[in-house]
Amino acid sequence: MTITNYLVLAAILFTIGAVGVLVRRNAIVVFMCIELMLNSVNLTLITFARSTGTVEGQVIALFVMVVAAAEVVVGLAIIMSIYRTRRSASVDDVNLLKY
């Protein structure tokens, strides 16, 4: 198992996440896809940490998890508020602002 496989896997996960953002309607799911992208990055970081034999990668991964957690808090707050107003979490319903 060379590191390339890990990197490729991470890249695939990242792409899946990105595509998910594009195709899914539910805000929660979209957000989860973003989380997936972040975690694929974590994988990449760990891999590089291993390959370069440095520790930063692992540290950064921890940081990323913390930040992601914070993002979840904020994000869910926003999504909840709009959900309670509109009774819908579909991102396609929020397009009053355009052009």
Next chain:
Amino acid sequence: MNEVVPASVPVDGLLSVTWLVIVLPLAGAALLLLGGRRTDRWGHLLATGTVVAAFALAVACTVALTERAGRAVSLDLFTFIETGSLDVTAGLLLDPLSAVFVLLITGVGALIHVYSIGYMAHDPGRRRFFAYLNLFVAAMLLLVLGNSYVALYVGWEGVGLASYLLIAFWHTRPAAATAAKKAFLMNRVGDVGLALAIFLMFAQLGTTSYAGVFGSVGLLAGGTVTAIGLLLLLGACGKSGQFPLQAWLPDAMEGPTPVSALIHAATMVTAGVYLIARSAPLYDATPTARTVVLAVGAVTLLIGAIAGCAHDDIKKVLAYSTVSQIGYMFLAVGLGPVGYAAAIAHLLAHGFFKAGLFLGAGSVMHAMDDSVDMRRFGGLARRLPITFVTFGLGYLALIGFPFLSGWWTKDAIIEVALDRGGWSGWVLGGVAVLGAGLTAFYMTRLMLMTFFGTPRWEDGVHPHEAPPSMTAPMVLLAVGSVAAGFLLVAVFPLSGWLEPVFGEPEEAAHLVSPLVVSIVVTVVVALGALTAWLYVGRREVPTTAPVRVSPVVTAARRGLYADTVNESLVMRPGMWLTRALVWLDARGVDGAVNGAAAALGGGSARLGRVQTGFVRSYALGILGGAVLVAGALLAVTA
């Protein structure tokens, strides 16, 4: 040919105030125009006074001139324009040639001012009329007195303006207004030629003064001289109503009759002749240009004469006669040194009798309630005796009745034309003789229709002789018409007086003896007159022009289609072009600008559609951007 270069004798005494000759009438004009209604009562008297004074001064100056070496004085007044290598000094040149013209202008001008006092007595715009008349005299004097082509040009355009103002004097008449515009524009066309000639002189010689230019004609390439000559000719044609720019002159008769007499018969229209005569040193150096002058003269001579035969408007007939007579003068100056003196002589004689004829015509109109239709005249001889006599004398002088002015001066021209020899000599001579015959025809026709036969007047017309203020000038001019030729050719030969300008008049060996010439001419003239009598003298003249006539007559009535040609070749295409350009400017040039703006707006609106408001499409945009960026960077590195 440097005689015109003034002797550097300090100018003093009377001659040093020659400029007063110009300033007097100018001041008159200014006073009348600025003075406003205050000057209504005495304005015309003042105007006349200034011109008379100018005439007196001119006589005095001319006398003083005779005592001077070289008979020329050049006065530098002030620096007009000086920059770079261009140095135009406002200055005057009084020499035999200009002196002759100054006398003619002020003299005839004074007479016509006097005449106008009576003629315009009841016109509300009298003050304005006299102001313009003075303005004209001033400009015309500047034209002939200037000592450089620029000065001449200034006067040249000045008389154009005065002519415009006077033709349009009764400007509420559309015809008058249009005629004035036409005159100005066709003159302007000629002015382009004159202007370009001046530019060419400056470009080649770095000067525009007569002295400078004539002093170095020899240094010019032949082609250049010819070009200058032709350009000057263009200017001359415009001003003198010569072919192909003759069409404005007949229309100019819309102006008051004194104007027609002074400007469009005696003085302004002869400016072209003056220009060419003045530029003698140039023309002497270019036979080509001179030949063209000859051709123009000959053609115009005939056109004028032919058109004159068919018109019923007394003033138009006289106008075409003027065109034709000036054609004679062009013919003469075109012949070169031998012809200059003859041309000037004819010019002066013509000035007298044609002015006289116009004043007579004016008197007739005065009697006939301003009607100009000869078909409604007839039998006026008894009602207007003085007019009849003076007009008659002018008529005889014009057709060249033996021993009257016309006979002396016209025959002289025909002689020099024949003396040219070769086929061209015969052709030109023949044309001149033919012209004489036609002149006799149309003038006799005019006489008969106006003064003889049975009255064909409109109802309520009661012809009466004009007041003395009008008849007096007519008498004086009649005297001039009788005597001028004899005096100028036989007693004080003009050629001698002009010798400092044109050089020694060489006595050419006549190919045809003058006697024969004058006999032939007289016979032809008699024939012409007879024909006229056969046509209009014997039978009743219909009060309306016959409609069914030969194409020749139609052509003649339409002035040989000069207007038609101008319209179809210049006016209409011009109007089309203008309309097309207006469209192009609005739709094309400005349209392009507005179109670009509209395109931007449209693009903006279309591009704005991308901003759908859907989060996911925005995300797609970002992703796409990211891919592009990544791709671009990899492309750069790879």
Next chain:
Amino acid sequence: MGAIEAPELSFAALAPLLFVFGAAAVGVLVEAFAPRAVRHPVQVAIALVGTIGALVATVLLAGTQDVTAAGALAVDGPALFLQGTIAVLGALSVLLFSERALDPARSAFVAAAAVPAGSVRDRELATSERVQTEVYPLATFAIGGMMLFTAANDLLIMFVALEVLSLPLYLLCGLARRRRLLSQEAAVKYFLLGAFASAFFLYGLALVYGATGSVRLSDVRVAVVTEGGSALMVLGLGLLVVGLMFKASVAPFHSWTPDVYQGAPTAVTAFMAAATKVAAFGAVLRLLYVAFGTADWTWRPLIYGLAIVSMVVGAVLGLTQTDVKRMLAYSSIAHAGFLLTGVIGLGPDGTGYGLAATMFYLLAYGLTTLGAFGLITLVRDGDGEATHLSQWAGLAQRSPLVAALMTFFLLALAGIPLTSGFTGKFAVFRAAIEVGAWPLVVTALVASAIAAFFYLRVVVLMYFSDPAPDGPTVGVPGLPTTIVLAITAAATLVLGVLPGSVLDLAESAAVFVG
């Protein structure tokens, strides 16, 4: 395995950050313990103390060239200049936030964000004077994050700062009192897209880390010099740039800008438009110079292209806008493009006039745009601000002063001489031409001519058309907004007429520590 030695921290050098973050933390505590009645004034006071304190600190620190926190933070000219700028803009924004006189309910912010919009409770709260005073700590955190962003000498810190400045902004966008639906929509869009973009930034970070074995800018620089730009690293750079350009709202990463600017409370829009741009460009400059300055051949064409796209998109799309805030949003996209011409103006390896020019432009633009948005808060009708252009018709006759000020700001945005906008444009274009990028400059000039058209449209509306009978009213601002408008207008004028000293300052500050 030696003993772990604590990293050295120069607290003096960190003073600005400490001030702001301290203020933010205190604000949270106040929120928790102080009675509702006193919260608002107290919060405002704390926020102002924090920002102004930070400003003073940056002024005192002026001239330091230092790397601290084990090389993670750079305290150098650009950092301090931009931190100062952000502090100024932040303080002014806080003043805008604290305006009590304009809205009948005495604040532009929602009473209780948790209450669903349009519900009964919401309607009764709408008229109450309750305010979500958390906006002040949030804003202060955002300001802190921005200041950190400009000083981050380490990709990780940069990422953290990015999040610290973004998360509060997401929330702030959703806290409008009026038109809550739009406000919440703005928040959602900004949040989702922001998170999306930061994921790219993070991935880029990872790749750079993988390529160089470090996230310290100085180390990256060394790596770039030694092994040149590997594909991996360049790819990383690209993704980092994407993340940053998103924040700087550079086309084609601008799509969120119009929607968010329009939906967010105007005060917040002003704050974002002014301060976020400064922070984002601060990070861009640092990243491109300190880390990749020696490999500028990689990013120069990219930035070149982005600049053109951004200018054109901003200018052209602005033409057909009918909402003032939206129009200013597109204008800010165009200005991002102009700023990038300044970035291009960087000579190889940080030399050249570009850095100073860009920093000056950021200051000038921030103040002008803050003032413009501040003015928008004054023009109101029944339900909040009247931002539709048609409502601005004939404003000059309602309130000549507001119209004149707006015209002045718009002329500044258009870059007419004697305004700060012109000085800024002149500076960045000069820098660009000096490195031979004159085609870019010509494009920029044409773009600004196009943009001038829609600024002009507003002027035409205000002056030459007649007001609608039921047009908006012009509110009388309270002290805070008045101060903001006075300062921004004065600054726009001074930076236009006598920019000498500030230009000197920017020039002297334009040195990065490696």
Next chain:
Amino acid sequence: MSDVPWLVLMIAVPAVGAAVVAALPAAREALARQLALAVSLLVLLLAVLTTIAFDPGGERFQLTTSVAWIPDFGVEFALGVDGIALSMLLLIGVLVPVVVGASWRDTPPPRPGRPARSMTAFWAWLLLLESLMVGVFAATDVFLFYVFFEAMLVPMYFLIGSFGGPNRQYAAVKFFLYSLLGGLVMLASVIGLYVVSNSQLGEGTFAFDALRQLEIDPNVQKLLFAGFFLAFAIKAPLVPFHTWLPDSGAEAPIGGAVLLVGVLDKVGTFGFLRYCLPLFPDASRDLAPWVLVLAVAGIIYAALLAVGQSDMKRLVSYTSIAHFGFIALGIFAFTTEAATGAVLYMFNHGIATGLLFIVVGMVIARGGSRQIRDYGGLAAKAPLLAGVFLLAGLASLALPGTNSFVSEFLVLIGAFPTRPVFTIIATVGIVLAALYVLLMYQRVMHGPPRGVLLVDEDDAGDGDTVRPASGGTGATAVLEAPVRARVLAVRDLSRREIAVVTPLVALILVLGVYPQPLIELISPAVEATMIDIGVDPGGSTPAAPGSTGTGGTD
């Protein structure tokens, strides 16, 4: 006397005046315009004193003032005048008071259902404009010039936009955007120039005298030249960058139109002569033929368009475009005579076209219509008006005796030696000039009474019934009305109007007869410019007659 900062005063006085007027309450219109008149007269006085202080024989730039402004960019607030700029300052000094007089009774455009706006703002903008116009001609620092050049747009924009005709908004925006676009392109060149100076002189500068010394690579010159040229060609305007002028000229209030065409647009031709030629001599020489093509094409094209116009103000605007063609021809012919003529032309055109605009404005003030077809036969009732109209027209067709003749003659005779073909084509333009002037004059002044000013016999008591300017429309309605016994109700020039036109009329005639003083003021500066572009200032032709071969074909 020359140590007084005349130029600073000439800029400051109207600026302060503008501020004061603007501060006046809207109700005090009368005071506002009296103030405006006083200030503009004071500026005229200053202009005269400046001319006295100026020594034509002295060094090129005089009365200089220079203060460091933005040291970082090497920008200085540097003022100074040569003969060319000074003549423009005189023109400003003369025209502005006249414009104030001509606009004395103007009223703001009517607004349906709303109280009329006060004219106070008009006077304020007018004075501000004067101050900026002085600045743009007096600046000797390119940056400063640019700043004035752009700032000048704002007052004119408001003059057109809020006091103009029915279509004023479109015209104002078009004017602003056209000029702004040109200005921005020029900005690129200005910066480029700065960068070049930065690299050559070590530290960047905008000082005209320093920039003149630069040795710029010809290709770079072409680029920089293009930037400046576009801006000036739009300002001047040359075909095909002209379409904004007819709109602005037609919609602007008469006062604005006079200053726009009379002075503002001269900045373009002034720029050619002051900046394009000396700063980029090589580029100027290489590109001159193309410029000349534009110039000469413009002369013919615009003249023909003028013939085709039905709106008097548009017509006058088009005549100006033709005249600017002559000026450009004079400048790019590269001879002292032509260039002197061009500068003289700039001055004379301001006077002549200014008068023409003012007289046309007086006609419009009487009839309330800009359409030629709405008038006819006015000369019969208003001889003075007709006379001044004719004089203005003759001046604009450059009849000898009027000032314009001297300048047009100089331009053509000076351009002929170096550019015969272009000059010949241009000379044709003088025929067209006669055509458009006389056509308009004949239709408006000559012929039987016609048009909107006809009223029924009974209420033709006094001709002082001046209709409100309602711009174009409504005229035809009067025409279609049943024609009963009707007479023209038009009053001749009032005392104020006579006072307004007199100075211009006097200048036209005096400068037509004795232009030499003005020429002597201009020539030295022009010669200096010729030296800058490497042309012998001595003149276009050998002083000694006869450079060409002797002998002839015969």
